[in-house]
Amino acid sequence: xxxxxxxxxxxxxxxxxxxxxxxxxxxxxxxxxxxxxxxxxxxxxxxxxxxxxxxxxxxxxxxxxxxxxxxxxxxxxxxxxxxxxxxxxxxxxxxxxxxxxxxxxxxxxxxxxxxxxxxxxxxxxxxxxxxxxxxxxxxxxxxxxxxxxxxxxxxxxxxxxxxxxxxxxxxxxxxxxxxxxxxxxxxxxxxxxxxxxxxxxxxxxxxxxxxxxxxxxxxxxxxxxxxxxxxxxxxxxxxxxxxxxxxxxxxxxxxxxxxxxxxxxxxxxxxxxxxxxxxxxxxx
Numbered sequence: 001x002x003x004x005x006x007x008x009x010x011x012x013x014x015x016x017x018x019x020x021x022x023x024x025x026x027x028x029x030x031x032x033x034x035x036x037x038x039x040x041x042x043x044x045x046x047x048x049x050x051x052x053x054x055x056x057x058x059x060x061x062x063x064x065x066x067x068x069x070x071x072x073x074x075x076x077x078x079x080x081x082x083x084x085x086x087x088x089x090x091x092x093x094x095x096x097x098x099x100x101x102x103x104x105x106x107x108x109x110x111x112x113x114x115x116x117x118x119x120x121x122x123x124x125x126x127x128x129x130x131x132x133x134x135x136x137x138x139x140x141x142x143x144x145x146x147x148x149x150x151x152x153x154x155x156x157x158x159x160x161x162x163x164x165x166x167x168x169x170x171x172x173x174x175x176x177x178x179x180x181x182x183x184x185x186x187x188x189x190x191x192x193x194x195x196x197x198x199x200x201x202x203x204x205x206x207x208x209x210x211x212x213x214x215x216x217x218x219x220x221x222x223x224x225x226x227x228x229x230x231x232x233x234x235x236x237x238x239x240x241x242x243x244x245x246x247x248x249x250x251x252x253x254x255x256x257x258x259x260x261x262x263x264x265x266x267x268x269x270x271x272x273x274x275x276x277x278x279x280x281x282x283x284x
């Protein structure tokens with residue numbers, strides 16, 4: 001495993017005006033229990049007003065006799081919705097929130113689900129409409145599973161590698177990885193919350209692709225794959241496919257695994273930064 005996973009620098013300073021944050025210093029302010037965006041008629045402005053009025057959790061909302069700006073009749077309905085939310089959350093029915101919470105806000109569930117997250121990245125033989133998946137790596141807990149086309153990559157192995165996951169974390173998976181998997185391996189991807197770092201990172205000043213974000217955070221890949229690009233990954237696959245190069249497939253496997261494992265500290269750091277940003281915006 002790379003230094004990025006095993007030996008994380010305790011603090012980073014980000015570009016874009018982001019403040020320094022300690023990696024691993026989890027916020028007790030778990031965002032999901034403070035989230036009201038999944039309720040009908042509640043947007044970010046109204047949610048912020050709830051927080052600023054002292055309503056900081058589902059429980060606090062339900063316990064109040066009245067909430068400013070919300071009629072008694074409407075509050076009764078919202079109380080019931082929040083009780084259902086709490087019950088679904090306690091039962092681990094995260095698909096309930098997939099349907100109601102905007103996809104760009106799924107990151108709010110990460111803190112409570114991170115022990116059951118599947119971090120995923122794929123490789124393909126190109127970027128055109130004809131492209132196919134050549135490799136998939138899934139990192140869960142302390143184990144990384146890598147599936148290779150022509151060896152062990154099929155709908156059953158993909159489904160098993162993701163079975164039981166409560167959340168998916170990717171980098172640009174919304175538009176690339178997951179649609180590709182669904183096309184080739186229908187119904188293999190569970191209907192769970194998806195925390196896409198490609199869309200979350202810019203919200204805290206981290207722009208560009210995965211490799212650029214890693215550099216911004218001070219991560220350095222192992223020397224043998226430090227400068228491997230997506231285009232070179234395609235070339236490595238072709239070397240394996242046409243010439244049976246063991247060196248090529250092993251290097252590609254290492255590259256794909258690094259892409260996947262590095263999502264772990266990035267997801268944690270971005271979650272903390274997003275939480276801090278939300279708190280700062282509502283002066284909490």
